[in-house]
Amino acid sequence: MSAVSGAGEAERDKVNSQAVAGAPCWVTLLSRELPASQAFYGNVLGWSYRAAGLGDDFCVALSDGMAVAGIGALASSLQVAVSWTPYFAVADVDEAAARIRERGATVAVGPLAFHTGRAALAMDPDGAAFGIWEGAVRSDWTVGRGSAPAWLELRTRDTVDAARFYGQVLGWAPETEGGFTLVHEEDHAVLRQEEQVVARIRKGAVQAAPDPRSRPRWHVYFRVGEVSRSVEAAVKDGGAVVSSDAQEATLRDPDGALFTVTSR
Template identity: 80%
Template sequence: MERDKTDSHKVAGAPCWVTLLSRELSATQGFYSDVLGWTYRAAGLGDDFRVALTDGSPVAGIGALASSLQVAVVWTPYFAVADVDEAAARIRERGATVAVGPLAFHSGRAALATDPDGAAFGIWEGAVRSDWTVGRGSAPAWLELRTRDFADAARFYSEVLGWAPEGQGSYTLVHEEDHSVLRQDGHVVAKIRGGAVQATPDPQVRPRWHVYFRVPEVNGSVAAAVRGGGALISPRQASPELREATLRDPDGALFTVTAG
């Protein structure tokens, strides 16, 4: 195994990657290059997949969405598991859906799922990057699940991914007054918040995982997104002191940029 890789069973429960499946791969690459400064390299999965890079270090994966799949374009986090079949079974047992897989790839096996409230996430068994940790280096700043009931969602993910109470493991979930916080060896990597509404037509309010990317200057990223056919979703208007902004790419995928 490469020196910058480890096995998923050693980091089971950790966010290990984020991906986006786009309707037009080359256009999507150009958009995120302008907005986030990314460059790209081949992903080893054929011409329809690319690894996005910041200063030469991996950030995320972008692939082409098969035209036969009529699904929403969303940023999706993947979590490391020791056994993808067992994790998929736990997902189904708890009333959620395994939509795709498990499928075999050159370095492991993956499945794409939706939790009981409809938020998409992935599970991965196999080689994972040891130099990719949410909140550090080139990886996203953090992840956030916006869901209907944060306590129910926290229970589901803890049972599926093995998150433990504080002080009882490397990946611990701490319940606070109105949200839960996932820590990796004490470092915050994800939050779970309630209040989302499943039936709303507004994708900003529906249950979903949300990815935060660091940028040197938020207003510059907002301007680039608007020029590239995207949109500023929140706040509704840019301002000189803007430190965070939620954007929509031309395919409809939502993401947030935050000042690094």
């Protein structure tokens, strides 16, 4: 369920989460069946896999040999929806969990101890799932660079409320020297690490929407060389196309997890 499926699977190239507090540090797919998920994303995104050192239900997805994401077949045992979930580094997972609860949100699972740190799975006040991680994180994994996702996006009910919540929980500030800067731009907010955009917060989601695509949630964008090839592979392997154009397509895997491929 946590960043341990990538952030804790090896000891090399690691830093402590305290040094990068507030940073997106990993993304994990909570799936129902690991082999089926591996086959689907291998065909759609060209991923290969290696063991995460956490048992048969975990693996690390690789692109050209570099770690991209973790997959854990835990959705059924945790009784949560199949989904892509971002994890954010925190200096102290207990303090972060307390801040989450104090601000009207929910800590759904944990904090749990793993061999290189501790994690918790939470839901923000509008119901969007995210994780927090205290411990070893990959120093070579940064959203927007290398093998990591292109960017993350929170689709939420109210941009200002969401920005305030995550800013208070994760330490994002309107202006900082280095670190993370959260800037409001017209109808959305942008989180930057120095000059690199790592996340966006957009309004318009509806908590009571019958379609889960319209509810508040975190969304992960993966870079691909050719969007049309990924779309074709997703449909062939039992997925579905939610929306698409020449440079971007939002897809649903066979278990219902949403993600976007982009060539931007």
